Amino acid sequence: MTRRWLPVAVASAARRMSRDRAALTVAFGFYAVVATVISTLWRTAANAHGGSIGGYSGAQLTWYLYFSEAAVTALNPRQIELTGDDIASGAVAVDLLRPASVLGVRVATELGRSLPRLAGCTAIGVALAVLTGGPVPAAAGLLLALPSLVLAVACNLVAQHAFAGAAFWIRDARSTWFLYQKLVFLLGAMLLPLQLLPGWLHTLAAWLPFVAMAYAPARLASGHVEAQLLALQGFWFLVLVTAAVAVFSAGERRLQVVGG
Amino acid sequence: MTAVLATFRAAVLEARANRRAFWTQLAAMALNDVVWVIFWSLFFAKVGVVRGWDRSRVLLLLAILTTGGGVVLGLLSNARRIGQLATDGGIDAALALPVRPLAYLLVRRVEAVNFGDGLFGLGLFVIACHPTPGRALVYLLGSAAGAVVLASFLVLVGSITFFTRRGEAGDLGFQAIILLASYPVDIFSGATKVLLYTAIPAAFVAAVPARLVDHLDLSGVATLAGVAALFATGAATVFSLGLRRYTSSSLWTRA
Numbered sequence: 001m002t003r004r005w006l007p008v009a010v011a012s013a014a015r016r017m018s019r020d021r022a023a024l025t026v027a028f029g030f031y032a033v034v035a036t037v038i039s040t041l042w043r044t045a046a047n048a049h050g051g052s053i054g055g056y057s058g059a060q061l062t063w064y065l066y067f068s069e070a071a072v073t074a075l076n077p078r079q080i081e082l083t084g085d086d087i088a089s090g091a092v093a094v095d096l097l098r099p100a101s102v103l104g105v106r107v108a109t110e111l112g113r114s115l116p117r118l119a120g121c122t123a124i125g126v127a128l129a130v131l132t133g134g135p136v137p138a139a140a141g142l143l144l145a146l147p148s149l150v151l152a153v154a155c156n157l158v159a160q161h162a163f164a165g166a167a168f169w170i171r172d173a174r175s176t177w178f179l180y181q182k183l184v185f186l187l188g189a190m191l192l193p194l195q196l197l198p199g200w201l202h203t204l205a206a207w208l209p210f211v212a213m214a215y216a217p218a219r220l221a222s223g224h225v226e227a228q229l230l231a232l233q234g235f236w237f238l239v240l241v242t243a244a245v246a247v248f249s250a251g252e253r254r255l256q257v258v259g260g
Numbered sequence: 261m262t263a264v265l266a267t268f269r270a271a272v273l274e275a276r277a278n279r280r281a282f283w284t285q286l287a288a289m290a291l292n293d294v295v296w297v298i299f300w301s302l303f304f305a306k307v308g309v310v311r312g313w314d315r316s317r318v319l320l321l322l323a324i325l326t327t328g329g330g331v332v333l334g335l336l337s338n339a340r341r342i343g344q345l346a347t348d349g350g351i352d353a354a355l356a357l358p359v360r361p362l363a364y365l366l367v368r369r370v371e372a373v374n375f376g377d378g379l380f381g382l383g384l385f386v387i388a389c390h391p392t393p394g395r396a397l398v399y400l401l402g403s404a405a406g407a408v409v410l411a412s413f414l415v416l417v418g419s420i421t422f423f424t425r426r427g428e429a430g431d432l433g434f435q436a437i438i439l440l441a442s443y444p445v446d447i448f449s450g451a452t453k454v455l456l457y458t459a460i461p462a463a464f465v466a467a468v469p470a471r472l473v474d475h476l477d478l479s480g481v482a483t484l485a486g487v488a489a490l491f492a493t494g495a496a497t498v499f500s501l502g503l504r505r506y507t508s509s510s511l512w513t514r515a
Contacts, residue, residue: 022428029432034439044447045307053306178288182295191299196306 013112062133137223168251289376330378342418402469422502
């Protein structure tokens with residue numbers, strides 16, 4: 001299999017996911033509830049404190065949180081656990097028989113599965129944000145936020161595979177998904193914008209790849225037209241791909257030795 | 261009753277069989293909960309007080325939610341799987357035994373990872389919620405009542421699967437009640453707030469018990485106990501009615 005099969009893997013996974021109405025219903029329903037609750041919390045807090053917090057108005061926080069939640073909810077939260085289980089159980093050995101990169105096919109398939117969820121969550125998020133927070137703060141920001149969401153999902157997926165690759169060595173990566181998810185929640189600024197973190201934590205988070213997974217699209221959607229965020233996401237995507245390839249290459253060699 | 265207790269004991273022993281994994285999962289969940297403490301600390305450091313809720317009140321809410329949630333999702337783990345068991349034919353195993361199916365199913369599976377929630381809740385109450393003998397008693401009883409409401413709601417929405425043959429309601433109900441119970445109920449208003457006291461009784465899982473720990477009043481206690489009894493009766497009734505529609509399968513190992 002050559003690289004031209006990667007778009008095929010994305011498209012076929014997206015098509016399969018689009019037909020799974022039960023899974024999409026749960027994902028969209030969950031997203032609507034969770035994003036509405038957290039945005040209500042911050043909007044209420046902003047309105048109770050003179051209309052803005054940390055430079056964000058209530059409306060901007062609403063748009064921010066609907067987009068940060070969409071970027072994260074579009075993914076299977078337990079992807080690390082699933083991939084780790086496949087590695088630990090040896091099921092990944094079947095993937096090695098294919099004439100294609102194990103990591104590439106897995107990431108492409110998961111990206112395809114995420115896209116219908118991302119599209120649905122974004123559409124619902126825009127509707128709910130208009131309804132509860134008011135009109136979009138900046139149309140240009142919203143336009144930039146759309147490719148940024150796809151990049152956020154791609155960065156997150158690749159990073160999750162790099163994390164899950166630890167199972168080649170430790171055999172049980174199941175518990176790590178809790179911790180990874182919380183890193184995205186806080187350091188990725190999913191629950192609150194970077195500007196609301198204490199100074200030292202803000203600086204730390206800004207230097208970590210998690211900002212590419214939630215903060216970037218949310219910041220753009222909240223009316224801050226900062227195109228450099230897309231470049232930052234591109235940079236982190238390349239770094240994370242390099243890391244994941246290194247982990248899987250080393251892990252696959254080890255798996256071959258163990259499996260004989 | 262003896263059979264149900266024996267089943268429960270076996271489930272606990274099964275969960276503890278791999279001790280290393282047991283303690284690792286427990287610690288991971290407790291660490292996971294610490295992140296919420298960090299989030300709420302950051303939030304209230306920035307905004308002070310929101311509609312009467314401050315950091316200490318929310319930490320009390322979190323302590324009660326994780327204690328009650330730890331009991332339900334840890335000790336009565338199948339409460340959230342009723343819908344899945346109904347569609348997969350996983351209730352067959354319970355029907356063949358001389359025990360009440362719902363009681364057996366609820367105690368059949370213990371989820372070690374959620375013990376971490378329970379221990380975290382207990383620890384958080386001791387460290388951050390100004391424990392006195394009186395407050396501790398209300399906290400324990402309130403957490404227990406909240407756990408009854410949570411377990412009953414999960415069984416109720418899971419049992420809808422018997423009628424619809426689809427599990428979305430159960431999945432969504434689980435996500436919604438856990439999420440809504442973990443936020444201060446007063447940030448919501450209008451229809452949403454009414455919803456939290458009725459159809460999705462998230463307020464009774466943690467916010468109402470938390471209020472009773474701070475301001476104990478008999479009418480509040482009676483309301484909480486009444487709601488817990490009402491939901492428990494409703495869950496048992498809907499499960500029994502749904503069970504009449506259950507169609508068997510050849511799977512025996514899912515319960």
